[in-house]
Amino acid sequence: MSCTKSTASLKINSERCAGCGMCRSVCPHAVIAIENNKAVVRRLDSCMECGACRMNCPFGAIDVKAGVGCASAIFRGMITGRQPTCGCSCDSGPEACC
Amino acid sequence: MTETFIMGEASTAAGPIPIVGTRLRAADHLGTVSVRLGFRRMNYRVTPGLYAVGHPDGDSPVLVSANYKLSFDALRKELQGIDAWILVLDTKGVNVWCSAGKGTFSDKEIVKRIRATQLADVVRHRTVIVPQLGAPGVAAHKVREHAGFKVEYGPVRARDLRAYLKSGMRATPDMRRVHFPLVERLKLIPMEVRYAMKFAVPLAIGLGVIFMMARGPAAWRDLPWQILPALAAFIIGAAVVPALLPWIPFRSFIMKGAALGIIWTGAILAVYGGGWLWTLGNLLLIPAIAAFFSLTFTGSTTYTSPSGVNEEIRLYARPMGISAVGGLVLIIISFFAN
Numbered sequence: 001m002s003c004t005k006s007t008a009s010l011k012i013n014s015e016r017c018a019g020c021g022m023c024r025s026v027c028p029h030a031v032i033a034i035e036n037n038k039a040v041v042r043r044l045d046s047c048m049e050c051g052a053c054r055m056n057c058p059f060g061a062i063d064v065k066a067g068v069g070c071a072s073a074i075f076r077g078m079i080t081g082r083q084p085t086c087g088c089s090c091d092s093g094p095e096a097c098c
Numbered sequence: 099m100t101e102t103f104i105m106g107e108a109s110t111a112a113g114p115i116p117i118v119g120t121r122l123r124a125a126d127h128l129g130t131v132s133v134r135l136g137f138r139r140m141n142y143r144v145t146p147g148l149y150a151v152g153h154p155d156g157d158s159p160v161l162v163s164a165n166y167k168l169s170f171d172a173l174r175k176e177l178q179g180i181d182a183w184i185l186v187l188d189t190k191g192v193n194v195w196c197s198a199g200k201g202t203f204s205d206k207e208i209v210k211r212i213r214a215t216q217l218a219d220v221v222r223h224r225t226v227i228v229p230q231l232g233a234p235g236v237a238a239h240k241v242r243e244h245a246g247f248k249v250e251y252g253p254v255r256a257r258d259l260r261a262y263l264k265s266g267m268r269a270t271p272d273m274r275r276v277h278f279p280l281v282e283r284l285k286l287i288p289m290e291v292r293y294a295m296k297f298a299v300p301l302a303i304g305l306g307v308i309f310m311m312a313r314g315p316a317a318w319r320d321l322p323w324q325i326l327p328a329l330a331a332f333i334i335g336a337a338v339v340p341a342l343l344p345w346i347p348f349r350s351f352i353m354k355g356a357a358l359g360i361i362w363t364g365a366i367l368a369v370y371g372g373g374w375l376w377t378l379g380n381l382l383l384i385p386a387i388a389a390f391f392s393l394t395f396t397g398s399t400t401y402t403s404p405s406g407v408n409e410e411i412r413l414y415a416r417p418m419g420i421s422a423v424g425g426l427v428l429i430i431i432s433f434f435a436n
Contacts (some may be wrong), residue, residue, distance in 0.1 A: 029275065
């Protein structure tokens with residue numbers, strides 16, 4: 001199951017990649033495989049841009065425009081002009097949340 | 099919160115640590131049902147800190163969790179007969195995946211909580227097991243750098259923890275994959291419906307009032323036909339599409355909703371004739387409503403990407419809006435037309 005075809009922004013810089021496999025471990029949709037000691041994008045259609053791989057790459061070899069795949073958040077971001085985030089901005093008080 | 103899940107205390111070098119039960123009680127189940135229906139949902143929390151399960155010692159594993167009580171319960175109920183420590187982060191009462199996306203479930207918070215609980219005095223090893231879905235917020239290498247603890251990513255689902263621990267912290271490929279089965283989707287539907295009703299009820303009342311004003315009291319028998327088709331469109335978007343998600347053709351959520359909306363409108367038109375203006379109006383309004391509320395479900399799925407949702411909005415948001423407004427105008431005109 002995936003939402004749309006190949007719009008995902010995930011890119012791997014194989015020069016920097018050391019093949020440690022951390023990105024493959026954290027990916028919830030098995031997007032990344034390790035081939036010849038390098039991480040490669042195998043199922044880009046399934047990438048949900050959660051950013052787990054980039055966050056956990058010790059070599060800064062992964063680039064992905066991470067964010068929330070949530071229409072309400074994106075609409076809200078368009079209206080407020082801010083970066084889309086989950087509506088649950090719970091710092092503003094427990095009952096002010098979604 | 100009355101913390102009925104605390105069963106006793108374990109004494110450690112860092113002081114007494116509360117021992118939590120692994121069996122959920124009636125109060126826990128009641129709490130789960132309430133938050134799923136949207137009551138106290140954003141204030142269903144556990145105090146952050148260190149907890150014990152069973153009779154852990156300095157060699158027992160440390161499992162990191164969020165302080166949303168639903169997450170905490172999902173974890174502890176899988177730990178029957180296991181001796182472990184649970185390190186609860188302060189995620190502002192939000193579950194692991196969402197708080198990781200928001201940055202509250204983070205390497206910084208893990209480091210802070212390891213220090214605050216003096217975890218290094220409680221356990222001899224230097225490993226914490228973080229749920230894999232926390233990874234979008236956690237840079238494992240930074241936890242090691244700043245707190246001296248190695249992060250091992252555990253399975254996505256707490257129910258796989260037993261097998262994961264037994265195999266010496268090895269997750270199978272399936273333990274690393276997120277699924278989104280029917281039962282998980284069904285749990286989310288009450289909140290979707292609640293959200294949709296905020297829009298559905300005013301629209302239904304508005305349509306009903308305009309209809310009765312236009313046609314007079316004698317037309318009350320026709321009233322349900324003016325309101326129910328549109329009300330059902332909200333239910334299609336908020337409940338039917340989420341339930342049937344993988345079985346409806348199209349990858350796009352808007353198309354899934356619009357398709358079911360068109361089928362539903364067809365069914366209405368087969369049994370009720372309301373004139374061509376009314377027919378056209380409903381054909382425009384109902385699929386647009388169903389499509390919009392299907393699209394909002396992207397916020398609850400486990401697989402939609404921001405670039406994908408952006409693309410859907412870019413392609414379809416305008417036609418959907420025009421269709422909804424145009425349809426509504428035509429329906430209202432039809433009330434006065436005949």
